[in-house]
Amino acid sequence: MGEVKWTSEQMLAIKEKGENILVAAAAGSGKTAVLVERIINKIINEKIDIDKILVVTFTKAAASEMRGRILEAIYKEIEKNPKDTHLGQQVTLLSKANICTIDAFCLDIVKNNFFEIRYISKFKNSRRH
DSSP states (O other): OOOOOOOHHHOOOOOOOOOOOOOOTTSSSSHHHHHHHHHHHHHHHOOGGGGGOOEEEEHHHHHHHHHHHHHHHHHHHHHHHHHHHHHHHHHHHHHOOEEEEEEHHHHHHHHHGGGGGOOOOOOOSSSOO
């Protein structure tokens, strides 16, 4: 498989620094590939740990696919740079990385900050599947 040819919009999403980004496009347009490349770029070039990056998707399948692709990309980079301890550490940190659905992220915010809203409810720790 050859080198990926990114569009100018995709390159902007991959390389943009100092900003949060939203990648919205049609199915099959390469959103997952762009996000994986952005994350790998941040891990390699900016030395950001994967567990410091928030990645939110709409489906559990997309979140799982994203996690798998990121792991695969990290391993490819480790093959190129086997002495890079930062890359090796990312494999371990990936299990703690916040790569989830938007509803799981929001639920996590509520569960971890319910005391801030000073409201007591009958909130149960259950998730709908």
